[in-house]
Amino acid sequence: MITYISLTGTGGQGIILAGIILAEAAILEGKQAIQTQSYGPEARGGASKAEVIISDEAIDYPKIVTADILLAMSQEACTKYAGVLKKGGKMIVDATNVYDIPAIDADILSADITKAAREQLKKDMFANIVALGVLVGSTGIVSRKAVVEAVLARVPKGTEEVNTKALEIGFSLGEKK
Amino acid sequence: MAGIEKYLRQSALPHIWCPGCGNGILLAAILRAIDKLGLDQKKTVVVSGIGCSSRASGYMNFNTVHTAHGRALTFATGIKLAKPELNVIVLTGDGDSTAIGGNHFIHAARRNVDLTTVIFNNNIYGMTGGQYSPLTPMDAKATTAPFGHIERSFDIAALAIAAGATYVARGTAFHAQLLTDLVVKGIENKGFSVIDAITQCPISYGRKNKMGSAADMLAWQRDKAVMVQAVSKMKPEDLEGKFVIGELYRSVAPEYTAEYDKLIARVSKKGGK
Amino acid sequence: MAKAQLMQGNQACAVGALAAGVTFFAGYPITPSTEVAEILAEMLPKFGGKFIQMEDEIASMGAVCGAALTGAKAITATSGPGFSLKQELIGYASMAEIPCVIVNVQRLGPSTGKPTSPAQGDVMQARWGSHGDRGVIALSPTSVRETFDITVKAFNFAEKFRTPVVLLLDEVVGHMRETVVLPESGDVEVIDRKRPSGPPEEYQAFKPEADGVAPMADFGEGYYYHVTGLVHDYKGMPSQNNALTTELIDRLHTKIERARDEITIYHQDYTDDADVLVIAYGGTTRAAIAAVKEARAKGVKAGLLTLVTIWPFPGEVVAKVAAKAKKVIVPELNYGQLVGEIERYVPREKVVSLTRYDGELFRPEEILNLIITAGGGK
Numbered sequence: 001m002i003t004y005i006s007l008t009g010t011g012g013q014g015i016i017l018a019g020i021i022l023a024e025a026a027i028l029e030g031k032q033a034i035q036t037q038s039y040g041p042e043a044r045g046g047a048s049k050a051e052v053i054i055s056d057e058a059i060d061y062p063k064i065v066t067a068d069i070l071l072a073m074s075q076e077a078c079t080k081y082a083g084v085l086k087k088g089g090k091m092i093v094d095a096t097n098v099y100d101i102p103a104i105d106a107d108i109l110s111a112d113i114t115k116a117a118r119e120q121l122k123k124d125m126f127a128n129i130v131a132l133g134v135l136v137g138s139t140g141i142v143s144r145k146a147v148v149e150a151v152l153a154r155v156p157k158g159t160e161e162v163n164t165k166a167l168e169i170g171f172s173l174g175e176k177k
Numbered sequence: 178m179a180g181i182e183k184y185l186r187q188s189a190l191p192h193i194w195c196p197g198c199g200n201g202i203l204l205a206a207i208l209r210a211i212d213k214l215g216l217d218q219k220k221t222v223v224v225s226g227i228g229c230s231s232r233a234s235g236y237m238n239f240n241t242v243h244t245a246h247g248r249a250l251t252f253a254t255g256i257k258l259a260k261p262e263l264n265v266i267v268l269t270g271d272g273d274s275t276a277i278g279g280n281h282f283i284h285a286a287r288r289n290v291d292l293t294t295v296i297f298n299n300n301i302y303g304m305t306g307g308q309y310s311p312l313t314p315m316d317a318k319a320t321t322a323p324f325g326h327i328e329r330s331f332d333i334a335a336l337a338i339a340a341g342a343t344y345v346a347r348g349t350a351f352h353a354q355l356l357t358d359l360v361v362k363g364i365e366n367k368g369f370s371v372i373d374a375i376t377q378c379p380i381s382y383g384r385k386n387k388m389g390s391a392a393d394m395l396a397w398q399r400d401k402a403v404m405v406q407a408v409s410k411m412k413p414e415d416l417e418g419k420f421v422i423g424e425l426y427r428s429v430a431p432e433y434t435a436e437y438d439k440l441i442a443r444v445s446k447k448g449g450k
Numbered sequence: 451m452a453k454a455q456l457m458q459g460n461q462a463c464a465v466g467a468l469a470a471g472v473t474f475f476a477g478y479p480i481t482p483s484t485e486v487a488e489i490l491a492e493m494l495p496k497f498g499g500k501f502i503q504m505e506d507e508i509a510s511m512g513a514v515c516g517a518a519l520t521g522a523k524a525i526t527a528t529s530g531p532g533f534s535l536k537q538e539l540i541g542y543a544s545m546a547e548i549p550c551v552i553v554n555v556q557r558l559g560p561s562t563g564k565p566t567s568p569a570q571g572d573v574m575q576a577r578w579g580s581h582g583d584r585g586v587i588a589l590s591p592t593s594v595r596e597t598f599d600i601t602v603k604a605f606n607f608a609e610k611f612r613t614p615v616v617l618l619l620d621e622v623v624g625h626m627r628e629t630v631v632l633p634e635s636g637d638v639e640v641i642d643r644k645r646p647s648g649p650p651e652e653y654q655a656f657k658p659e660a661d662g663v664a665p666m667a668d669f670g671e672g673y674y675y676h677v678t679g680l681v682h683d684y685k686g687m688p689s690q691n692n693a694l695t696t697e698l699i700d701r702l703h704t705k706i707e708r709a710r711d712e713i714t715i716y717h718q719d720y721t722d723d724a725d726v727l728v729i730a731y732g733g734t735t736r737a738a739i740a741a742v743k744e745a746r747a748k749g750v751k752a753g754l755l756t757l758v759t760i761w762p763f764p765g766e767v768v769a770k771v772a773a774k775a776k777k778v779i780v781p782e783l784n785y786g787q788l789v790g791e792i793e794r795y796v797p798r799e800k801v802v803s804l805t806r807y808d809g810e811l812f813r814p815e816e817i818l819n820l821i822i823t824a825g826g827g828k
Contacts, residue, residue, distance in 0.1 A: 020627060024456045027629050033456060035627040039566060061740040061814050062626050062733075186676075189687055219672040224516070235676055235687060240669040242519065243678035243688075244512065245542050251504065251512025255524070256669060258500050259474050259517035263670050281512075284505035437502075441495045 002055040003141055004064045007131075008081045009073030009094075011039065011048045014128030017154070018071075019050025021132060025142040025150035026054040034062045047077050054141060070106075071135055072098055073113070073127065092134055092174075094127065109138050111173040117166065126166040129155075133170015144171060181208040184218070186238045193232055197391025199350030199376030203297055204233045206353045206374075207266070210360035221264040224253040226273035229304045229378075230297030233268045247278030250285040253292050261434040264364065267294040271312035272302045275331050279311070286340035286369050288433040293363040293370045296333055299378035307381030318385045333373040338426045343368035345426040349375040351398035352422060362424060368432045375402075375420070457630045459623040460485035460527075462594045463553055464493065466601030467525050469638045472551075473499040474524040476513035478506055478532060481565045482621045483555035486527035507535035511552070515539060518548045519677060521645075521668030523605055527553035530572050531562060534579065540614050541580030542679045544702060547656065547666070549608035549643055551601070553617045555624040556732075558783075558809045567809030568621035570732055570783040576616045577761050583699055585706035587713060588616040588761040592735040595630040597623060600715070600758060606641040607713060611705055612663050618760060620783065622733025622811050646673055656698075657684035662705030706762055715758035716767055720746060724753025726825045727775035729768065729792060731757045733811060734781050741817035750825040760788065769795040777824035779804055781817050 005022065009015040016037045023033035034053045051064045070085040072078035073094045082102040085091055091106040096114035111134050117127040129151060136147045148167055155163045194200045211221065221239050225231035227246035234241040244252045249267050257265045274282050274296050285292060301319060302308040309319035309326050316325045337345045344366035348356035356374060363370035377383060377394035388394050403416065405423035464486050475490040487503065494501045504510040507528060514524040528536060533554045543550055554576070558569035576588040587607050591600040597619065604615040644665040646653050655675035657664050667673030676686035681698055683689045706713065720742060721727060730738040735756045745752035755771045757764060772778050778796050780789040781804040789803040804820055806812055
């Protein structure tokens with residue numbers, strides 16, 4: 001079993017960190033994972049993409065040709081990367097930023113990710129962790145326990161509680177249909 | 178020569194310098210400074226660049242490096258940082274240190290790495306046959322300035338001071354004893370020391386500029402040099418066309434390799450690796 | 451038992467350098483190699499090592515050479531444009547036989563090109579970038595774990611053969627994060643340079659022993675010697691002697707050539723009965739192996755020869771492995787560089803060059819299509 005996940009958004013949204021955490025959660029479960037990224041010259045702004053491949057066996061090719069799961073955190077990324085999703089694949093969009101979802105054959109979950117971070121955690125910057133919660137909550141690609149552990153291993157000391165909360169907000173958004 | 182033979186690689190002599198060249202005087206002055214300080218020969222490293230001046234390292238019996246053109250200070254920085262217990266002396270020329278090596282020069286000064294740099298300043302690229310350098314004065318002639326030089330020249334001392342060197346001096350081949358004293362003080366300074374050592378190139382510079390024999394050029398150094406202590410007593414017009422010698426600048430600033438050792442002490446794990 | 455962890459290629463390079471005993475880094479910031487510098491800036495002082503960010507690429511190579519002369523294991527990391535600037539002193543390190551490691555995380559060129567995009571355009575620069583003739587060792591790993599191992603090897607080769615060693619990473623391998631389990635430090639073979647043991651007054655820093663390499667004294671130990679980029683005698687003193695010149699230049703090659711078997715690192719996958727052989731290196735290997743497996747699944751006898759050692763070029767290995775193949779496909783992220791070398795060992799009519807230079811890694815299907823065509827399929 002091999003799963004291809006594309007996480008996309010804008011530079012500065014923490015997309016790449018979310019990808020790293022997802023890959024680390026997979027490793028905690030004894031799986032193989034590869035994370036790659038593509039980025040432009042901007043440190044902030046511009047389309048940003050993290051790719052994560054999770055597999056039971058060693059992974060040869062590290063890039064994604066067709067994604068099983070696509071997360072789009074910005075309109076630009078959604079428009080640009082919608083085409084990589086396989087037919088009938090899972091698409092998660094951040095409804096706070098994405099207003100125009102391309103007409104594609106996909107199982108689309110639209111959730112107010114950034115808005116939830118802003119209103120419930122008082123900071124947009126937790127949107128990536130909320131998104132990770134949505135992704136895990138809605139797909140079960142890794143266990144909730146593993147992703148919590150992976151997040152806590154990565155985030156700065158003193159932010160464990162708020163990051164756990166961010167994940168939980170994401171899990172419940174992910175359960176909605 | 179008494180006392181300094183042990184610092185020479187007799188098998189490497191005779192040297193390649195032209196008759197009348199001032200570089201031998203400079204080399205002897207530097208060796209006398211080493212002798213005067215009683216530096217541990219084993220713990221002393223001489224690094225040079227490329228050019229007439231930089232051949233000096235080959236004649237000196239230490240761990241010596243004749244690097245690439247302009248790069249002496251980069252090697253020296255690596256040597257000093259990797260093994261701060263070493264005394265590192267850098268021999269370079271005016272073109273080597275301020276043209277192709279100019280960037281390294283200002284940054285070594287800025288870091289205040291504990292290196293003593295003696296610049297053999299003959300106002301010309303001697304080894305390649307007399308092309309103008311950043312120290313060639315305006316209006317002087319060179320093979321690449323056949324109609325007279327139209328660029329301004331650097332003031333090495335001012336450049337070194339502005340960039341952060343903590344000991345800056347100027348000497349000449351004529352004032353050889355003074356030069357030894359200046360090099361002694363440069364080595365003693367815990368930081369980046371620069372000694373602008375004016376030397377004569379009778380073949381590639383003197384001839385082109387009708388400066389006469391090597392002896393005439395030494396006399397020119399004698400006549401044009403003003404001891405720094407005398408400057409305050411002189412009127413500005415008396416300084417016209419002259420240059421100041423002696424210790425020109427001294428300051429105290431954090432030395433790079435000492436700062437790095439402090440950093441290691443601060444961050445190193447107990448027991449290390 | 452070490453734990454599985456997610457690690458980036460550049461990080462594995464830094465960690466591998468530490469495992470090999472690196473004590474000195476000098477560099478200049480350049481994408482996509484900067485992580486190597488950042489990690490070593492943090493790690494080296496913790497172990498008493500030294501890190502310095504120099505004023506430019508040339509200076510960092512000079513500082514590396516200087517540090518290595520004091521006995522340090524020294525490394526620098528750069529990318530294409532910086533690698534070009536460093537060539538002057540890489541050549542110096544070859545001539546003066548200074549052990550050191552130069553990491554080049556290749557990006558697309560020429561010039562500033564595409565700084566964040568992968569390429570393999572510096573293969574020939576690694577061989578011929580510096581002026582004059584010299585033996586060269588360049589290694590190109592294919593995975594994060596292999597980057598760790600090959601970084602250790604790079605130091606071992608540098609120390610053993612007293613030569614600069616180039617580690618040719620590419621943006622794919624350098625920036626990829628993947629699952630790795632690193633060996634315990636006791637399981638890593640580390641080689642240190644030979645040092646003299648005789649009386650200092652008899653020491654000749656460039657007089658080769660039977661293996662073509664002279665023992666190298668650390669500066670500051672009383673073994674006085676001269677180091678120069680000029681042609682020099684056994685003591686390091688400049689010389690114009692023609693016979694000595696020939697002997698020196700010969701030895702800069704033969705000390706590496708004679709150890710070719712030891713230096714040559716390669717992998718074979720499905721090559722025994724391969725009709726179509728893919729020869730790849732670095733990140734391109736990852737697309738190639740996927741394509742080869744896919745081709746096998748479709749019934750085409752495809753195989754992969756991975757060259758980790760690029761220089762000295764493993765021509766004998768290439769000739770031997772390619773002998774039975776009907777076609778040899780050489781995918782490279784450049785305009786076609788190593789393919790020319792392969793053609794010296796494989797009949798040209800058998801060789802198919804596959805190039806890509808838009809800043810993206812090959813997709814497996816690009817290589818697969820060529821394998822199928824070459825294998826007589828549709």
